[in-house]
Amino acid sequence: MTIRLLQNVCSVALAATVFLCGNPFAMAQETIDFSSQVRPILSDRCFHCHGPDADNQESDFRADSQEGLLEAVEPGDLDSSELHARIHSDDPGSLMPPPDSNRSLSDEEKRILDLWIEQGAPYEGHWAFEVPQKPELPTIDADDVKDLGWDEQRVSQWSKNPIDRFVAARLIKEGLSPSPPADxxxxxxxxxxxxxxxxxxxxxxxxxxxxxxxxLLDSDAYAERQALRWLDAARYADTDGYQNDNHRENWPWRDWVIKAFRDNMPFDQFTIEQIAGDMLPEATVSQRLASAFNRNHRQNGEGGALAEEFRVENVIDRVETTSTVFLGLTFGCARCHDHKYDPLSQREFFQMYAYFNNIGEKGIGRGLNANPTMKAISPLLEIDPKFVQAVEKAESELAKAKPEFEKRLKAWTQQTTELISRIDAASSKVIDSDEVSDSDELEDSDREAFESLDKKLVELLRNKKRNNGQNQQVRYHFTKIDPQQNGLQTALNVAKKELKDRGGVRATVMVMRERSGDPQPAYLLNRGQYNEPVKSDPLPRTVPEVLLAEEAEPPGDRLEFAKWLVSKSNPLTARVIVNRIWQDHFGIGLVKTSADFGVQGEAPSHPELLDCLAVEFIDSGWDVKAMHRLIVTSETYRQDSKQTPQLKSKDPQNRLLARGPRYRADGFAIRDVALQAAGLLSDQVGGPAVKPYQPSGLWEVVAANKGTRYVADKGENLYRRSMYSYWKRAVNPPRQTIFDAGGREICNVEVRRTNTPLQALVLMNDPTFVESARALAQQVIHSEQGDDKQKVAELYRRAIAKDASDSTIGVLTESVSYFREHYAAKPEEAKALLATGESKRDKQIDATEHAALAAVAHVILNLDEFLTIE
Incomplete structure (x- = not known):
């Protein structure tokens, strides 16, 4: 090497050293990730005025696309980048975001944007809109983790399940070790x-x-639990909502969901049947029933309600529910204008609306399930199909005979009315059968015909302006005396009784059914108003462009749309569903915002793991049980949930998954477990809704219909699982409301958890928990003949399914002595406690002893260990 060349090399090296040492951003700086660091800043601070909503943009600058950003960014050159100049400007008129926008950038956010520009302004599309690909599984190198306390056994255990390999890779990167396995x-x-x-x-x-x-996976209880989550998503309720909030019967659909989970129906089939089961070739009764998913919406029956307004609301509800439940998108934000943050236009909203707009519905219904409907029994019942078919055949025969019956009814009504008129004309006063016999003006045939008539019927037929109810009474009477109609009706009644004797209660369920003829046109609704359609521009059916594969044809009808939802080309459905399954087990999803996978949602804590699970879900044939099994058998799930000082400081929300899940159970589970521990819980599956204990008077406070009153059931129905409790939209079951249940007026896929004094008051005073404590104590008194210490240990074991610590048993044993003394001195209080609830108390047990142990059982039902999944 020549001296001059060597000098040049040294000069370059020295200059580089001076540059690197003098640049605060170049030495030991992290690499900025656009998706997780830059886009969230742009979305929160810039998209409101410079995002997808073209009608409300403040200028032509777009911050939601690479092309738009490059107009203000010179990759690698801060000084030439307008974005850098604007976010650091001292001029209020140039500063971005504007000072009065309440969207000012923090110093850290400015630093990230500057560093991103310096690193070349790399750009990525939003992760959720890219079709998931199965990533390469990380490996755990034993030599790399020795310093973190990993031994060979741990490395081996955490290398088997793909979940653990992704979680371990993140923990190693963060310098953390997993927690030991739970006992x-x-x-x-x-x-x-x-x-x-x-x-x-x-x-x-x-x-x-x-x-x-x-x-557990093979149990009915599993199917019920998974169905409960789906009921929240599907906004299932036992009433219509709105002011009148009339009763509806769609519980056979709820039982269909339970059966689908029990049978492990593949999720793609589960989806297709619910979105478009009625459109499947030769659709079965079960498939048509499944389509009730999109008729679970509210139904207005108020006087003065406009049918078209609420028909449109129903269709919009279907779009919003489908996009939330299956796509994890806040598509409802595009009803009135283009979405502020996601690439979803108002036009695209109403193009998806077109898939759900062709149902033969009126939009309003008063007191009855609104058409289209079908009759259905619970799919859970194992009844010989011939009994259902007998009812359907009898109903079909009646329907076929109806035109001729109507003709005969009309003729008979006319003849009989004329007969009564002749008789009335023959007498100057209201006559009865005795008076007729004295009239010489009547023919014998007239007298005999009149004598055969019921007096109430005579009065009805005298009134030529009969209301619907009176006409029904006339119809009922004629049915009894018309041989053909009476025979058909009797055959139907016999078939119904045969079915009912086998437990086959039929209900009328609102379902989907396409209108005949050409599809009903769909239009963009100006500002989302039902009465402002842009009729000059009929909209074709399609899905948002950002979700449609390049050069793919859009789904042509609702059935094709349902199939597209669960196609491999759809980037969202598999991710959204596995994220909610994960949420069920860990209390929080890999994507925390489980209802929003858009740019305003939180990025996944483990993006490669999410994509791995999504692809695995599809490749398994959409096997729901297999996904649950994969999660609960992972080492990640099996960790101890104790929070160490290190984890509390570094990962308080357990987003890194260095410990097992720990969170408060929901109100449904808390009530069910209390009843289960007490030996009261019914194992009956399915059937109509039931009415457990509830404070009296709640319904009357808000009921529009006079006489609306909640009357609690008796017997076994008081102790059914909480998912079967009657769900009135205007007045949700108060116990569940206090424990954060959603109202089910709209779909709900996110889980809220609070810890409030009201919840403690419910646990202490609700008859369900007081009765459960009493029944639990009675069980232990019968089964455990030992001392107080042994009885307390058994109480705890039955209520929490674990052994109590010695210190806990000591405190609770002392409490037994305290309550024994208390109730011995106040026998009336013991009597009142033991009288709570309908279940029978064994009066052979000493009241003081029973009350003392019941009080301690009640304490246990209030413990954090009872209320917490850990």
Whole structure:
């Protein structure tokens, strides 16, 4: 090498060293990730005025696309970038965001944007709109993790399940180690609670963990728990909503959902049948019933309600529900204008609307389920189809005979009315059968015909302006005396009785059914108003462009749309569903905002893991149970949930997954587990809604219809699982409301959790929990003949499915002595406590002893250990 060349090399090296040392952003700076660091800033601070909503942009500058950003960014050159100049400007007229926008950037956000520009302003499309690809599985190198406390056994255990490999890679990157495995009792209880919403029984606790998981997945309780989550998403309720909030019967659809989860119906089929089961070739009764998913919306029956206005609201509800439940998008924001943040236009909203706009519905219904409807029994019933077919055949025969019956009814009504008129004309006063016999003006045939008539019927027929109810009475009477109609009606009544005797209660369910003829046109509605359609521009059916594969044809009808939802080309559905399954087990999804996968939603904590699970879900044939099994058998799920000082400081919300899940159970599970521990919980599955204990008078306060009154059921119905409780939209079950349940007026896929004094008051005073404590104490008194310490240990074990610590048993044992003394001195209080609830108390048990142990059982039902999944 020549001296001059060597000098040049040294000069370059020295200059580089001076540059690197003098540039605060160039030495040891992190690499900025556009999706997780830059786009959230742009979305929060810039998209409102410079985003997808073209009608409300403040200028031509667009911050939501690479092309738009490059107009203000010179990659690698801060000084030439207008974006840099604007965010640092001292001039209020040039500063962006404007000072009065309440969207000012923090110093850290400015630093990130500057560093991004310096690093070349790399751009990525929004992760959720890209079709998921299965990433390469990370490997755990034992040599790399020795310093983190990983031994060979841990490396081996965390290398088997793909979930663990992605989680381990993130933990290693963050310099963390996973928590040790939870003990067997804790783990089996955790799995039972997240899979079934109930405690494990002792037989289950004695099984090895993998066998326990299989038993849980095969149980009816699993199907009920998964169905409960779906009811929230599907806005299922037992009333119509709005002011009148009339009763509706769509519980057979709820039972269809339970059966689908019990049978492990593939999720793609589960989706297609609910979105368009009525359109499947030769659709079965079950498939037509499934389509009730999109008729679970509210139904207005108020006087003066405009049919077209609420028909449009129903269709809009279907678009919003479908886009939230399956796509994880806030598409409803595009009803009135283009979406402010996501690439979803108002035009695209009403193009998707077109798929759901061709149903033969009126939009209003008063007191009855609104057409289109079908008759259905619970799909859970194992009834010989011939009994259902007999009813359907009898109904069909009646329907065929109806035109001729109407003719005969009309003729008979006319003849009989004329007969009564002749008789009335023959007498100057209201006559009865005795008076007729004295009239010489009547023919014998007239006298005989008149004598055969019921007096009430005579009065009805005298009135030529009869209302609907009176006409029905006339119709009923004629049916009894018309041989043909009476025979058909009798055959139907016999068939119905045969079905009912086998438990076959039929209900009229609102379902989807396409109108005949050409599809009903759809238009963009100006400002989302039903009465402002832009009729000059009929809209073709299609899905948002950002979700449609390049050069792909849009789905042609609702059935094709349903199939597209679960196609491999759709980037969202698989991700959205596996994220909610993860949420069911960990209390929070990999994407925390489970209802929003758009740019305003939170980025996934483990994006590659999410994509791995989504692809695995599709490749498994959309096997829901397999996904649950994969999660609950992972080492990630099986960790101890204790929070160390290090984790509390570095990862308080457990987003890095360095410990097992720990969170408060929902109100449904808390009530069900209390009843289960007490031996009161009914194991009946499906059927009409039931009415457990509820404070009297709540319905009357808001009821528009006089006489609306809540009357609690008796017997077993008081102790059914909470998912079967009657759900009135205007007055939700108060216990569930206090424990953060959604109202089900609209779909709900996110989970809220609070810890309020009201919840403590419910646990202490609600008759369900007081009665459960009493019944639990009675069970233990019968089964445990030991001392107070042994009885307390058994109470705890039955209520929490784990053994109590020695210190806990000591405190609770002392409490027994305290309450024994208290109730011995105040027998009336003991009597009142033991009288709570309908279940029978064994009066052979000493009242003081029973009350003392019931009080301690009640304490246990209020413990954090009882209320928490951990």
């Amino acid at each position: 067997h009792a804790t783990l089996v209880r955790r799995a039972a609670m997240t899979l079934t919403g109930l405690l494990p029984d002792r037989d289950l606790q004695s099984k090895k963990y993998s066998d326990a998981v299989e038993a």
